[in-house]
Each structure stands twice: as structure tokens, then as C-alpha cells.
Amino acid sequence: LMVWLRRCTHYLFIVVVAVNSTLLTINAGDYIFYTDWAWTSFTVFSISQTLMLAVGATYYLTFTGVPGIATYYGLIMTVYTWVAKGAWFALGYPYDFIVTPIWLPSAMLLDLAYWATKKNKHSLILFGGVLVGMSLPLFNMVNLITVADPLETAFKYPRPTLPPYMTPIEPQVGKFYNSPVALGAGAGAVLSVTFTALGCKLNTWTYRWMAA
Numbered sequence: 001l002m003v004w005l006r007r008c009t010h011y012l013f014i015v016v017v018a019v020n021s022t023l024l025t026i027n028a029g030d031y032i033f034y035t036d037w038a039w040t041s042f043t044v045f046s047i048s049q050t051l052m053l054a055v056g057a058t059y060y061l062t063f064t065g066v067p068g069i070a071t072y073y074g075l076i077m078t079v080y081t082w083v084a085k086g087a088w089f090a091l092g093y094p095y096d097f098i099v100t101p102i103w104l105p106s107a108m109l110l111d112l113a114y115w116a117t118k119k120n121k122h123s124l125i126l127f128g129g130v131l132v133g134m135s136l137p138l139f140n141m142v143n144l145i146t147v148a149d150p151l152e153t154a155f156k157y158p159r160p161t162l163p164p165y166m167t168p169i170e171p172q173v174g175k176f177y178n179s180p181v182a183l184g185a186g187a188g189a190v191l192s193v194t195f196t197a198l199g200c201k202l203n204t205w206t207y208r209w210m211a212a
Contacts, residue, residue, distance in 0.1 A: 009206065010063060010064070013059070013063070013206060014060050014063075014073070014076075017055075017056045017059060017060070018056060018073060018076045018077055018080065019080065021052035021053070021055075021056045021077055022052075022076075022077050022080035022081055022084070024048070024052055025045075025048060025049050025052050025077075025081075025101060026081060026084050026085075028045040028048055028049050028101050030099070031045065031099065031144060039180035040180075042137075042140070042141070042144070042180045042184065043137075043180045043183045043184045043187070045101075046136060046137040046140060046180075046184030046185075046187075046188060047184065047187055047188060047191060049101050049103070049136055049140070050106075050132060050133050050136050050188045050191065050192050050195060051191070051192075051195050052077075053073075053074060053077070053103050053106060053107060053110075053132060053136065054110070054128075054129060054132050054133075054192050054195035054196045054198075054199060055195050055196075055198050055199045055202070056073055056077075056199065057069075057070035057073040057074060057107050057110055057132075057199070058070070058110065058124065058125075058128070058195075058196045058198075058199025058200055058203075059199040059200075059202045059203050059206075060072075060073045061073075061110065061111070061114055061124070061199075062121060062124070062199065062200050062203040063203050063206065065119060067111050067112075067114050067115035067119075068111055069111070070107045070108070070110040070111045070114070071104065071107045071108050071111050073107060074103040074104045074106070074107030074108070075104060075107075077103050078100065078102075078103055078104060081100050081101065082100055085098045085099075085100055096146075096147060097147055099143060099144060099147060100143075101140055101143070102136075102139040102140050102142075102143045103136070105135060105139050106131070106132045106135045106136045106139065107132075109128070109131040109132060109135055110124070110128040110131065110132050110196075112131075113127040113128035113131060114128060121200050124196065124200070125193055125196045125197045125200060126193060128196055129189075129192040129193035129194075129195065129196035129197070130189045130192065130193060132188070132192045132195075132196070133185065133187075133188025133189040133190070133191060133192030133193070133195075134185045134188060134189045135185075136184070136185075136188060137180070137181045137183075137184030137185045137188060138181055138185060141180070141181045
């Protein structure tokens with residue numbers, strides 16, 4: 001019975017965590033819509049994406065103990081987001097304007113840290129956390145740079161969910177404008193260690209719950 005319960009809980013949790021992570025970060029690629037504060041939102045969203053990836057991937061990785069699972073988790077989140085952003089295309093947005101946050105490279109680095117340190121949880125938390133926090137803003141900025149004429153497109157396709165008074169009229173410079181990648185990576189490198197530790201702790205709590 002316990003083996004059956006443990007397996008069912010394992011699959012239930014990964015679906016719940018991956019789905020909710022995606023739902024919570026589904027708008028994290030919408031930097032361009034926040035035209036007035038695009039880089040500020042990029043910095044904040046970088047941290048939120050790091051949180052969702054690090055906690056979920058670490059939980060899943062330490063639960064199974066199989067290197068490669070974090071990458072699989074990142075792939076799940078990516079596919080979920082592609083499906084959700086497909087609705088944008090149906091609304092008339094061009095393909096080259098739809099930004100899907102990039103999680104896979106950071107998830108791969110998390111897997112690498114776990115594998116290279118022979119499944120050492122403390123090394124996973126320290127090295128993996130720092131790698132995820134520092135890499136995610138970098139990859140997402142590269143992702144963002146590929147968007148064609150973002151400012152022009154943002155005005156051509158105002159976000160339908162924004163009320164008229166929030167539709168960008170004139171672009172302003174956000175206070176984080178100068179270095180959104182450095183700010184996101186700097187904050188992420190510190191916070192992601194905590195996020196990764198939380199993922200490991202969730203694993204411990206899950207086992208305790210199942211063993212009760």
C-alpha cells in the first residue's frame with residue numbers, strides 16, 4: 001500500500017506543482033506589454049520565474065533522485081506555456097511577438113549540479129541555486145531581444161485585458177532600466193539558493209506525510 005501511495009503522490013505532486021508553476025508565471029513573458037516599466041517588470045519576473053523553476057525542479061529532482069528530472073520538469077512548464085500563449089496567436093498577435101519564458105537551460109544546469117556532485121543535496125542547493133538564479137535572466141533577455149520591433153508591436157497590439165487608462169501612451173524609462181539582467185541575476189543568485197532549499201524541504205515534508 002505504501003509503495004502505491006508513494007507513487008501516486010509522486011505523480012500527483014509533480015502535476016500539481018508543474019501546472020501551478022506555469023499558471024503563476026504564465027504572464028512572466030509579457031515584459032513588452034508593460035511598456036512604461038518593461039525592464040523593471042523583467043527584473044521582478046526573473047525572480048518569480050526563478051522561484052517557480054527552482055522550487056518545483058528541485059522538489060521533483062530530489063524526490064526521484066534521478067538526474068535529468070529537472071530538465072524534464074522545465075520541459076513540462078515550457079510546453080504548458082506554449083499552449084497557453086497559443087491563445088495569443090488566436091487573438092491576432094504575431095508569432096514573433098509572443099514571448100515564452102526560457103526555463104530549460106537553467107533546469108539543465110540544476111541537473112548538472114546534482115549529477116556532478118554525486119547527488120549531494122547541499123551542493124545542489126548552493127551550486128544549483130546560484131546557477132539557476134544567474135542564468136535565467138540572461139537566457140530570458142536573449143529571448144526578449146529576438147522579439148521583432150517590440151515597442152511598435154506593443155502599441156499596435158495593446159493588451160486586451162488592460163483597461164484603457166493603463167494602455168501605454170508614451171514610453172518611459174523604468175528605474176531598473178540600466179541593468180535588468182544584472183539585477184535579476186544578482187538577486188536570483190542569492191534568492192535561488194533559498195528557493196532550492198525550499199524544494200528539498202518540500203521533499204522531506206512529502207515523505208513524512210506519506211510515512212505517517
